[in-house]
Amino acid sequence: MIENNNLVERQYEAKNNDLAEEQHEIKKNNFVVDTEERENAIEPILGSELEGLDPSNYPLITPSIELTIKNRFSSWKIAKYYLKEYGRQKGFATKRYRVEFHRNRTVKKRTLTCEKAGKYKPNKTKPIGQQRNKGSKRTDCKCHVNLSSSEHTHYVHITFIYPEHNHTINADNKRFTTAFKHFDKSIMAEIEHAVVYGYCDIHMIRNLLQLKFSDQLFLMQDLSNAIQKIKCDKKVNRSDASHLLKFLLNQQKKEPTIFVQPLINVDSNRLCSIFWMTANQILLWSHYFDVVLHDNISRTNKYNFPLSLFILVDSEGKSRLGAQAFLNNETQESYKWVLQQTLDATSSEPNVFITDMDPAMNAACKNIYENTYYLYCIWHLLQNLPKRLKSKLALIEKYPNTYEYLHNTLYPTQQSWACVFVNRIFTVGMQSTQCIESINALIYKEVSSSLSMINVVEAIDSRMQKEALKCKFYNMEI
Known part of the structure; x- marks a missing residue:
């Protein structure tokens, strides 16, 4: 009997404990709900x-x-x-x-x-003398x-x-901060429609987007990157020469001062070369044509057309892209043609013209730039000397070959590289084409040997837009 009473008491106690826990849980949940309701009433x-x-x-x-x-x-x-x-x-x-x-x-x-x-906190392993401390x-x-x-x-x-x-x-700051330049899906869909179905150039696409998305900032570089991504994803492939000509001629219609000159083979109706200068480049040339540097870069397009660049140095000492052309080859005739286009576009020949000792370019300069002083890049000159004069012993053993290079090639052009002559003229302190390499490096980051020429033109256009944006940014900082 006693055992039965104890069992009943234990069951009654367990039931009370379960009820207490249930009530505690209900109070806890009610407290959370009440808290949420109070918060909702306090602050939206x-x-x-x-x-x-x-x-x-x-x-x-x-x-x-x-x-x-x-x-x-x-x-x-x-x-x-x-x-x-x-x-x-x-x-x-x-x-x-x-x-x-x-x-x-x-x-x-x-x-x-x-x-x-x-x-x-710099984490650099290079010696101090080799570090590039650009700040943060x-x-x-x-x-x-x-x-x-x-x-x-x-x-x-x-x-x-x-x-x-x-x-x-x-x-x-929002114009230059990466976090605020992202294009959402609706904008990317509009860009894709214009690129794949509309055959629109970058300027037309930007104008269309600016009307529809007035609150979004469209920089040419960001828009160009988006267009290239869509072209790669959708494998957009058109007649490159016609697309290139259409792009440049449409730009010329919008801005008549842009100079565009194609060279087309009348027999095969193929594009051999094309030269162009924007309105801003023509203006830069008129200001800074005292010293002009020239260089060709290869592996920029799938047709292996050399990209011919003319570089100016502005009043801030910065390298500026002055003119550009795609050439079919690097012969004297091609160089004569491209130099003549610079005269037709600007009516001004450089006072000093620095090249990389290319014999074909040297011959073309003498025919086209009649009043220009020619300089040879001292860096290329120093690269050639070790190849010809590997050591003093080689100089003695192979004197006939060395003599021919020194006497017939190098010595007759002494006025184009020797300091005694070069120091008499204004060169903005330059005697090499090294400042072109920085622009070459920037272009190589954007292009490759598998791209079409229109891709390269868009990359160059993006580069010039970036130059203008940098100038505006530096002026804002000042």
Whole structure:
């Protein structure tokens, strides 16, 4: 009997414990619900208009954004995008700095900072004399925002804001910051339609996009990259010569001062060479034609047409692309033709013309640039000497061959390379074509031997757009 009573008491006690736990759980859930309801009543949810949208298609936020500690968001993706737009409106870019996770691996805390936060810590293994210390944009800026989300709610709260920067905030920073130059899917779809079906050039595409997406900034370099990506993905392939001519002639219609001159074989109706100068290049030539450098670069297109470049040096000492041409070959006749085009386009021949000792170019210069002083690139000259004069012993043993090079090739052109003659003329301190190599390197980054000529022209056009943008940026900084 006693055992039965004890059993009943234990069952009654267990039932009471289960009831107490159930009531505690109900109170806990009610507390969470009540907390959410109070929060909903206290502060609206920022970015609620973005809910249900694809994160890659989030629109620009035009109303002015002001953040407070009470602000909250419905998800981490919306919170990060909203803070990115906040930075865009204020003139700075944000970056992720620190993150903490709950035990279930959901995000617990995250800190977003200004892109200039932190200190630059060089990690260089080269000797000091070989290092290129270009500096860093980091200024140890302390501006940051702390975000937090609990396990019981899906809302993301702002827990701390430090809005002060230790550097100048410029509204034009969004024009040069990579974070704000991304094209969403709708823009990429419009570009793809224009490239694949519309046969539009880059300028026409930009004009069409600017009308439809007035809030988006379209830089020529970014647009060119998007076009090239679509062409590679969709394998767009057209008659390259006709496309190239159409592109340049359409530019000429829009800007009549652009000079375009093709050389077409009348028998085969094939494009042999083409020369062009933009309006800005003609203006640069009229200002800085005192010293002009020339070089050919190869492996820029799938037809193996050499790309002939004319380089100017402006008043800031910077190399500027003055004119360009695709040549069928590197013969004297081709060089005579391209030099004549520079005269037809500008009516000005250079005072000093620096080349790489190409005999065909030297002969062409004497026929076309009659009043120009010719200089040979001292770097190419020094590269040739070790090949001819490998050692003193070789000089003695092979004196006849060496004598022929020194006496018949090098000595007659002494006025084009010897310092005693070169120092008498104005050369902007240059005696080599080395400054062309920097432009060559930039072009090689954009093109390859598998590309068409129109791809190369678009890359050059993008390069000139970048030059103009840099000049504007430097003027803004000053």
